[in-house]
Amino acid sequence: MLIDTLDEADLVVLGDNLDVLPALPGGAFQVIYIDPPFNTGTRQERLTLQTVQDPRGDRVGFGGQRYASVPLSRMGYSDRADDYLEFIAPRLVHANRLLSDTGTLYFHIDQREVHYCKVLLDDVFGRSNFLNEIIWAYDYGGRARDRWPAKHDTILVYVKDRASHYFDQEAVERIPYMAPGLVGPEKAARGKLPTDVWWHTIVPTRGGEKTGYPNQKPEGIVRRALQASSRPGDFVLDFFAGSGTTGAVAANLGRRFAMVDSNPAAIEVMTRRLGVESVKYLTVDSAGAVTPLKTRQ
Numbered sequence: 054m055l056i057d058t059l060d061e062a063d064l065v066v067l068g069d070n071l072d073v074l075p076a077l078p079g080g081a082f083q084v085i086y087i088d089p090p091f092n093t094g095t096r097q098e099r100l101t102l103q104t105v106q107d108p109r110g111d112r113v114g115f116g117g118q119r120y121a122s123v124p125l126s127r128m129g130y131s132d133r134a135d136d137y138l139e140f141i142a143p144r145l146v147h148a149n150r151l152l153s154d155t156g157t158l159y160f161h162i163d164q165r166e167v168h169y170c171k172v173l174l175d176d177v178f179g180r181s182n183f184l185n186e187i188i189w190a191y192d193y194g195g196r197a198r199d200r201w202p203a204k205h206d207t208i209l210v211y212v213k214d215r216a217s218h219y220f221d222q223e224a225v226e227r228i229p230y231m232a233p234g235l236v237g238p239e240k241a242a243r244g245k246l247p248t249d250v251w252w253h254t255i256v257p258t259r260g261g262e263k264t265g266y267p268n269q270k271p272e273g274i275v276r277r278a279l280q281a282s283s284r285p286g287d288f289v290l291d292f293f294a295g296s297g298t299t300g301a302v303a304a305n306l307g308r309r310f311a312m313v314d315s316n317p318a319a320i321e322v323m324t325r326r327l328g329v330e331s332v333k334y335l336t337v338d339s340a341g342a343v344t345p346l347k348t349r350q
């Protein structure tokens with residue numbers, strides 16, 4: 054079992070999650086956060102550019118120096134499923150099996166598939182174990198002119214068992230009141246607890262958090278989920294891990310993590326982001342064989 058390895062070190066696994074998940078034992082994880090492809094129908098790609106001095110460059114900087122932008126890296130993954138529910142369903146069945154009795158699933162999706170996934174999750178987890186529909190609202194990028202611009206994602210939250218799930222509201226970072234003048238100085242200084250609508254910026258273009266991986270999610274979103282639904286020392290799983298946001302947050306909060314992704318570019322980003330000292334890197338093939346993975350930092 055891969056979890057034997059997890060006891061010694063945190064885990065990053067390269068492989069199709071449907072090949073990896075059967076190797077993880079039931080009930081081992083307190084939180085599963087997943088942010089699967091949204092089925093946009095197009096390949097998701099990010100080109101990272103680097104600015105270099107070039108006398109023929111099209112940008113002029115300080116002292117008349119000319120600069121050009123050259124491609125530094127291109128990372129991407131396929132985001133098209135002929136039958137999305139057929140793709141996601143067996144993975145959600147594993148998610149349910151892998152959660153502890155007090156555990157919680159955070160399923161991050163957008164308006165294209167959320168309603169179909171809600172019905173599917175009701176089936177897999179039981180309707181009574183639906184805890185929340187979190188709206189992550191942001192405001193960036195282009196605006197459609199022929200409809201209301203779509204500026205939110207949805208995070209469906211399910212627990213393994215509504216009678217025993219763990220949820221510690223007081224462990225969550227408080228946020229400023231929208232109208233602090235209405236609540237008095239003491240309350241305003243303390244801030245308020247977030248509701249199920251989370252206003253949060255996207256990953257800032259400049260700043261340490263940005264990895265260049267397509268559709269990277271902000272650490273602040275995952276932090277809130279882990280603070281409320283897990284304790285230090287608990288195991289956290291993300292089997293659509295991408296740039297490893299969940300692993301980075303888990304490590305910062307003293308949680309243990311297992312990250313899975315089928316894209317070698319994601320594993321490269323995670324190697325840089327999560328380090329190699331306390332993390333074991335493995336690969337799982339379609340026959341379920343587990344082998345150590347050579348990493349480049």
Ligand SMILES: C[S@@+](CC[C@H](N)C(=O)[O-])C[C@H]1O[C@@H](n2cnc3c(N)ncnc32)[C@H](O)[C@@H]1O
Pocket residue numbers: 068069070071088089090130266267268269270271292293294295296297298299313314315316319
């Ligand atoms: C939206 S991205 C996740 C981004 C991540 N939350 C972050 O903050 O960087 C979805 C990821 O799912 C991965 N993926 C898609 N199908 C997969 C599969 N069958 N098994 C494992 N990973 C898969 C893609 O390679 C991609 O990295």
